Amino acid sequence: IEIGFGKNGDIIGANMRTYLLEKSRVVFQASAERNYHIFYQLCASRDLPEMRALQLGETGPCSRRRLVHIGDWSTPATQQMEIFRILSGVLHLGNVRVQSSGRSSDRSFIEVTKVLPPPAVCTSAILRCSARMLVKPVSAQQALEARDALAKHVYGQLFGWTVQRLNSALRSQRGKVKSFIGVLDIYGFETFDRNSFEQFCINYANEKLQQQFNRVSLHRLRGPAPWHPKQEFRQSLQMLMDTLNSTTPHYVRCIKPNDLKEATVQQLRACGVLETIRISAQGYPSRWTYEEFFSRYRVLLPGPQHLQRAQASCRETLPQLIPDPDQYCFGKTKVFFRAGQVALMERLRAERLRAAAVIIQSRAKGWLQRVRFTRVLRAVATIQRYCRGSQARRCGLTVLLQARVRGWLARRAFRRVRAAVVYMQCCVRRRAARKELLKLKKEARSVERYRELNKGMEVKLMQLQLRADQQVWTSGHSQEHGFMLAPEKRQTQHQRHDIREYKTKTCDQRPEIKTFKS
Numbered sequence: 001i002e003i004g005f006g007k008n009g010d011i012i013g014a015n016m017r018t019y020l021l022e023k024s025r026v027v028f029q030a031s032a033e034r035n036y037h038i039f040y041q042l043c044a045s046r047d048l049p050e051m052r053a054l055q056l057g058e059t060g061p062c063s064r065r066r067l068v069h070i071g072d073w074s075t076p077a078t079q080q081m082e083i084f085r086i087l088s089g090v091l092h093l094g095n096v097r098v099q100s101s102g103r104s105s106d107r108s109f110i111e112v113t114k115v116l117p118p119p120a121v122c123t124s125a126i127l128r129c130s131a132r133m134l135v136k137p138v139s140a141q142q143a144l145e146a147r148d149a150l151a152k153h154v155y156g157q158l159f160g161w162t163v164q165r166l167n168s169a170l171r172s173q174r175g176k177v178k179s180f181i182g183v184l185d186i187y188g189f190e191t192f193d194r195n196s197f198e199q200f201c202i203n204y205a206n207e208k209l210q211q212q213f214n215r216v217s218l219h220r221l222r223g224p225a226p227w228h229p230k231q232e233f234r235q236s237l238q239m240l241m242d243t244l245n246s247t248t249p250h251y252v253r254c255i256k257p258n259d260l261k262e263a264t265v266q267q268l269r270a271c272g273v274l275e276t277i278r279i280s281a282q283g284y285p286s287r288w289t290y291e292e293f294f295s296r297y298r299v300l301l302p303g304p305q306h307l308q309r310a311q312a313s314c315r316e317t318l319p320q321l322i323p324d325p326d327q328y329c330f331g332k333t334k335v336f337f338r339a340g341q342v343a344l345m346e347r348l349r350a351e352r353l354r355a356a357a358v359i360i361q362s363r364a365k366g367w368l369q370r371v372r373f374t375r376v377l378r379a380v381a382t383i384q385r386y387c388r389g390s391q392a393r394r395c396g397l398t399v400l401l402q403a404r405v406r407g408w409l410a411r412r413a414f415r416r417v418r419a420a421v422v423y424m425q426c427c428v429r430r431r432a433a434r435k436e437l438l439k440l441k442k443e444a445r446s447v448e449r450y451r452e453l454n455k456g457m458e459v460k461l462m463q464l465q466l467r468a469d470q471q472v473w474t475s476g477h478s479q480e481h482g483f484m485l486a487p488e489k490r491q492t493q494h495q496r497h498d499i500r501e502y503k504t505k506t507c508d509q510r511p512e513i514k515t516f517k518s
Contacts (some may be wrong), residue, residue: 004177013172016163019184019240020205023152024196027094042087050081054088086158093151182247184240205237209244284329284336290314293335297345299352321348 006012029035046056255267268274288296294310301317314335322328322341329336337345 002180002182004172004180006172006175007178012174013177014170015167015180016170017239018160018163019236020201021156021159022202023156026090026152026155027148038087039091042084042091051084054085056088056091083158083162086154090151090155093147093154096147182243184244184249205240208237208241281339283338285339286337286342287334288337289334297349299356300345300348321345 002015002017003011004013004015025033025035034040042051042054043056045051046054253273255264265274290310293314294301300321301313315330318328318335319325322344327338327341
């Protein structure tokens with residue numbers, strides 16, 4: 001599979017290629033090997049409503065989880081069911097038995113005829129002779145081989161069609177692919193009980209990959225070749241090698257698991273891993289130049305060191321780090337280590353770096369805490385200043401509000417007291433006015449009496465005045481009568497005096513009478 005990347009480094013698409021499809025696994029599996037997973041999942045899903053028409057049977061102890069329908073990969077559900085029908089036809093084709101006659105009782109034969117062409121092509125050979133065609137029956141072994149070839153061909157064509165549909169769904173839609181990362185899943189060396197063409201192709205492909213891995217160019221001289229691979233296999237392998245040679249490959253050695261988890265040591269031995277480990281352990285697989293070693297493990301050297309003394313520093317420090325002198329060796333420009341010593345050095349370096357990191361972290365955390373404490377202290381002082389200012393302003397506003405409220409309360413109380421005082425004054429004055437009114441009413445009644453008396457007195461006064469005038473007039477005619485009128489004269493004078501007092505008193509009471517009337 002090739003994962004394509006655009007000019008910005010983002011994934012824009014993918015493409016898959018099929019190299020050396022192991023179609024023989026459809027009809028034959030070696031010991032501890034299995035068929036393709038799709039067949040087991042198809043059989044495990046035989047109880048689903050849409051799968052019952054396929055007439056699938058049990059799979060035995062190799063059953064896996066049920067089949068999950070393929071998601072959105074530009075294939076409708078009808079085509080998916082056609083794929084499952086073809087796969088079920090391949091399964092039934094593998095169960096077809098070759099008999100001399102009487103196939104009506106073979107259930108697998110009946111199911112195959114529903115999906116694939118009649119298997120008559122497997123039991124007979126067609127010979128063309130000029131304009132005539134001759135049908136020749138074949139042997140039972142040839143019929144079985146033709147049956148297996150048909151099953152492999154059908155599965156191979158279906159596999160290729162599926163890969164094409166997947167590539168159509170994964171094709172880049174955002175421009176041209178600038179670079180790609182390819183992952184090649186290739187099988188290792190196979191060891192079958194019986195040599196076959198598939199084993200030859202697999203081992204030959206691995207030899208080519210090993211050749212590319214070792215970067216050794218092999219040239220074959222002109223001349224007849226003792227063997228000729230099939231054209232399809234040769235083209236597929238050539239495309240694979242061209243792709244690998246045009247890229248920068250990275251190899252990962254994989255150990256293939258199986259159901260019983262056996263033959264792991266055999267796989268390691270076949271891959272050369274054990275031999276590689278043994279050779280690596282006997283020699284000095286790890287080697288560093290003195291400059292590289294000094295740059296890498298300078299933290300393990302005591303005291304300040306300089307790059308100019310890299311070799312001398314390494315020779316002085318290594319005996320302290322690795323007590324066994326057989327585990328390392330000094331050369332002219334490099335220092336060599338046996339297997340496991342670099343891991344030891346890395347562990348020591350990691351411990352030293354970890355300890356240094358702890359110290360640096362403690363110093364950094366202390367500095368950060370001090371800075372944080374200073375900032376918090378300043379922030380607290382600022383907050384306190386603002387809080388005190390706010391409290392002072394609030395206190396001033398509170399005092400002002402209290403003063404306003406107290407003034408308003410005092411004014412309201414004053415208005416109430418003044419209103420009460422005015423009311424009391426009004427009540428007192430009203431009471432005094434009532435008393436004065438009663439008094440004036442009494443005096444008014446006495447004034448009426450005085451008026452009556454005054455009228456009587458005025459009449460009497462006028463009478464007395466007339467009498468006095470008469471007496472004065474008559475006094476000039478006779479003096480002798482003066483002695484006789486002396487008492488009357490004195491009485492008249494007394495009356496005049498009373499009249500004057502009465503007039504004076506009456507004049508004094510006239511304003512009060514007018515006020516009472518008003």
